[in-house]
Amino acid sequence: MDDSEDDFEIFAHYLNPTDAHVICSCLVAGGVPAMVADANLVQMNDLLAFAVGGVRILVPTSHMAKAREILEAFDRGDLTLSENDDLS
Numbered sequence: 001m002d003d004s005e006d007d008f009e010i011f012a013h014y015l016n017p018t019d020a021h022v023i024c025s026c027l028v029a030g031g032v033p034a035m036v037a038d039a040n041l042v043q044m045n046d047l048l049a050f051a052v053g054g055v056r057i058l059v060p061t062s063h064m065a066k067a068r069e070i071l072e073a074f075d076r077g078d079l080t081l082s083e084n085d086d087l088s
Helices: 015-027 039-044 048-054 061-078
Strands: 006-015 035-037 055-060
Touching: 006 061, 015 035, 015 039, 015 055, 015 061, 039 048, 048 061, 055 061
Parallel strands: none
Antiparallel strands: 006 055, 035 055
């Protein structure tokens, strides 16, 4: 099954849209198709974050295991850049 036929499901919720975008970018860089939902709504009125359940990260069902691996690596600090990393 290719990604176009795969259903997206909620992978994570964040109250801060920036946090959601950072995690989503890590997932995409790791080869997981992911998207952020409700970030604009929450940025417009942060009190709505609780009402809508926060900013959601959506991932295709078939990529959930890989997404969890990437999030665990992020939480462990494996994706942290050091001062000596060349970003150019």
